[in-house]
Amino acid sequence: MSDVTLHVRNAACAAAVLCFGLAGADALAAGEQAEQFTPEYLQLHTTYDAKHSPKIVAPDSVKRGDWFTVTVSVGAGSQHPSLGEHSIRYIALYKDSVEIARAYLHPVYSAPTVTFTVALDEGGSLRALAEPNHSSAWETSKKIEVRP
Amino acid sequence: MSDVTLHVRNAACAAAVLCFGLAGADALAAGEQAEQFTPEYLQLHTTYDAKHSPKIVAPDSVKRGDWFTVTVSVGAGSQHPSLGEHSIRYIALYKDSVEIARAYLHPVYSAPTVTFTVALDEGGSLRALAEPNHSSAWETSKKIEVRP
Amino acid sequence: MSDVTLHVRNAACAAAVLCFGLAGADALAAGEQAEQFTPEYLQLHTTYDAKHSPKIVAPDSVKRGDWFTVTVSVGAGSQHPSLGEHSIRYIALYKDSVEIARAYLHPVYSAPTVTFTVALDEGGSLRALAEPNHSSAWETSKKIEVRP
Amino acid sequence: MSDVTLHVRNAACAAAVLCFGLAGADALAAGEQAEQFTPEYLQLHTTYDAKHSPKIVAPDSVKRGDWFTVTVSVGAGSQHPSLGEHSIRYIALYKDSVEIARAYLHPVYSAPTVTFTVALDEGGSLRALAEPNHSSAWETSKKIEVRP
Secondary structure, three states, X not given: OXXXXXXXXXXXEEEEEXXXXXXXXXXXXXXXXXXXXXXXXXOOEOOOOOOOOEEEEOOOEEEOOXXXXXXXXXXXXXXXXXXXXXXXXXXXXXXXXXXXXXXXXXXXXXXXXXXXXXXOOOOEEEEEEEEEOOOOOEEEEEEEEEEO | OOOEEEEEOOOOEXXXXXXXXXXXXXXXXXXXXXXXXXXXXXXXXXXXXXXXXXXXXXXXXXXXXXXXXXXXXXXXXXXXXXXXXXXXXXXXXXXXXXXXXXXXEOOOOEEEEEEEEEOOOOOEEEEEEEEEOOOOOEEEEEEEEEEO | OOOEEEEEOOOOEEEEEEEOOOXXXXXXXXXXXXOOOOHHHOOOEOOOOOXXXXXXXXXXXXXXXXXXXXXXXXOOOOOOOOEOOEXXXXXXXXXXXXXXXXXXXXXXXXXXXXXXXXXXXXXXXXXXXXXXXXXXXXXEEEXXXXXX | XXXXXXXXXXXXXXXXXXXXXXXOOOOOOHHHHHOOOOHHHOOOEOOOOOOOOEEEEOOOEEEOOOXXXXXXXXXXXXXXXXXXXXXXXXXXXXXXXXXXXXXXXXXXXXXXXXXXXXXXXXXXXXXXXXXXXXXXXXXXXXXXEEEO
């Protein structure tokens, strides 16, 4: 049984009360969701994995403000598959702590290979993140020099 | 065997040549990928489905330019599950042909319920799209009046 | 003055009450926001515009399930600029009603040119949408044949 | 003048050659783009800023696997504006190094306040990132306990 009383006197308040169904078979019952947490989801993966680590193709050195392409693919030798139940959700590109581009890839239709066109202000590390649906993201980095 | 010759004379050209591995077991071989296309992916779903149609909670009428909340959830009665191999990839909100907000949801950690804070210029149809990983998106719409 | 009473008896209810500040200079006051709605935001743009219409480079015909690249750029002759206050927010690729890839581009760092790697099930129209920050999205389409 | 020769013998190679126009007034000429890099874009901002730091509303303690809501807004006291040339591009939510939800917000139509519904496996820091178009992202974190 649900009993919700919501009283808002201030006209600038917006309220969202979300009540989930509570039937025994509710797909989102807490006990069931807790079982979904496998160790693969616990933290960003920075170790090398032949199937999941992104591969970055980019110049070693660029001129400040010049456009260049960065191609990120996922999987060494062959690409990570793009299946309904198992695919790469997105590929994101960072320069050190700053995100600079991100592509969301739809299962079945998109392969995990994308080319961005970027420019940099300072040198540092290009970081590519690729996140499959069955784990948290995998990261690879590559040093890049930026000439004045 | 691979033989690539790339000759670029114009310094403003950027080239990306992507060669996929061609071993017999290549996960992305064409024959295998073609088998991934099931009818569920062929077009946007606008019919009602108890498990996949988005549910829109929003006012019937708002004042032009006033902020209000729109809550979109997926699934009638109980929510669509958020499992590693089966989840809602994103929920997007449109006003007729114009996209106005989109949330990407990570499997296991995010339930397919999100509340956006939006304002409108003209009345029409709020449209919510929810896309699972095993089909193309499902759409629901709701009329909304915008008062001057 | 704000007076909020929230009473929830059902443990499965989650409530979010959002109260915005109400100072006279509040950046989100309704009157001010209404002034932000210019005609450019009212609907998806499908007419041709030299500066904003996406340009699609893709094959005219592909084999079902074969991977191929689609490059989408924005602007004819030269690219749309990527400035802090004026840039392309994202480029999205659809096959008729189905979204198949989307790249969010960060101002200053990303140029509005992206290459996706995709495969198709059936022929139809590739549609590219590019959305700047000062209007709703611009769309271009290109017919593509899919051979069995 | 541009002279591109591309010879690919391996049928599994896909090539994208992107040539930008080179007229003197090209909006993307290197010299002009370099001027767009202001110090605000150089790194993730973790200091407090009344206008840009995200505000996280979430429980201090939750049960493992139980769904709860997290509301993230931007700006203390009043919200960050949502104007065509100045707005929040996205709000992302992390649990330590793992991204768990992200909402892209469209200028003019969306205010930078979003509510996600999430569940956690382990305690740690909820981190909210909000990225305006005129700088890199701003981050705020909040400790959260997860009970078994």
